[in-house]
Amino acid sequence: MAMALxxxxxxxxxxxxxxxxxPLAKMGANPQVMRYFPxxxxxxxxxxxxxxxxxxxxxxxxGFWAVELKTTGQFIGFVGLHAQDLAxxxxxxxxxxxxxxxxxxxxGYAPEAAQRALQYAFESLDAPDVYAFTTxxxxxxxxxxxxxxxxxxEQNFLHPKLPADHVLAEHCLYRITRAEWQxxxx
Numbered sequence: 125m126a127m128a129l130x131x132x133x134x135x136x137x138x139x140x141x142x143x144x145x146x147p148l149a150k151m152g153a154n155p156q157v158m159r160y161f162p163x164x165x166x167x168x169x170x171x172x173x174x175x176x177x178x179x180x181x182x183x184x185x186x187g188f189w190a191v192e193l194k195t196t197g198q199f200i201g202f203v204g205l206h207a208q209d210l211a212x213x214x215x216x217x218x219x220x221x222x223x224x225x226x227x228x229x230x231x232g233y234a235p236e237a238a239q240r241a242l243q244y245a246f247e248s249l250d251a252p253d254v255y256a257f258t259t260x261x262x263x264x265x266x267x268x269x270x271x272x273x274x275x276x277x278e279q280n281f282l283h284p285k286l287p288a289d290h291v292l293a294e295h296c297l298y299r300i301t302r303a304e305w306q307x308x309x310x
Contacts, residue, residue, distance in 0.1 A: 128186050128248070130240045137189045137203060137237055140178040144190050147199040148174055151225045160262040162292060177202065186244065188221065191237050200228040203237040205245055208255070213279040213297055218251045222268065229264070235271040242272060243309075246302045253301045259283075259292040266296065273308040274298040 130137035151157050152165030152173070165173065180187035188204035201224035208219035220241055222234045245251040256274060258265040266276075277297040286293040300308075 126185055127181050128189075128244060130189065130244060131194075132236050132240050134194055135200075135233060135237050135240075136192045136194050137240060138192065139181050140174050140190045144199050145171060145174060147225070148190075148202075151201060151223070154226060156226045157223065160259050160265070160292060162286065162290070177204075180206070186249065189241075191224070191233070199225075200233060201225050203234070203241055205241055205249070205254070211284050212257065212281050212295070213277065214255060214299075217253065217255045218245050218249065220245065220254050220256050220272075222265075234268045238268060238272055242300065242305055246305055251302065253299055254305075256298045257281075257295045260294045260296050261292070266298070269298040272300060273304055274300040275304075 127139050129139070149165070149167045149170040152170040153167070155164055158164045177188040181189065184207070186205055188202050188206060190199060191201050191203050192199050201222065203222040204220070206219045206221065207216065209216045220238055222238055224234055242254060245254050254274075255277075256265075256269050260280065275298060277299050279297045281295055281297065282288050282293045283295050
């Protein structure tokens with residue numbers, strides 16, 4: 125299957141390359157970047173993440189893509205789509221997600237890349253809607269969701285891969301429909 129390569133004004137959203145391994149491992153080991161996840165990632169865990177993401181792109185043509193700055197070619201994180209089937213509300217659905225290195229926060233890269241991924245979901249995958257979820261304490265990601273025009277489904281849930289009493293267990297679920305996305309872009 126042909127692998128999608130997406131662009132925005134400032135970003136290249138592309139399949140993974142071997143050169144992404146070191147900056148991804150650095151990002152995954154950063155406690156600031158990983159503060160809304162159960163733990164930082166080891167180098168081996170980051171490498172497994174990269175291989176899994178690339179395998180899904182090769183299999184489907186889309187997935188969680190690497191993101192680089194067009195001006196420098198620097199890897200800044202990843203953004204993309206996933207066919208989500210966890211035992212959480214409304215699955216199965218197309219999920220959108222992102223993770224950027226801390227040095228690139230606050231520059232509008234996450235919503236810019238995610239907006240392009242949404243376009244791909246609605247125009248190329250013909251998805252009726254797209255969902256995103258995060259721990260309820262992750263306000264920065266929720267702000268990105270809101271910038272994308274997503275709304276809170278008000279269906280909070282306990283993440284099935286975390287103990288119910290874990291500080292990050294409670295998650296919120298956001299959604300945008302194709303019609304809402306089309307209205308927002310006009």
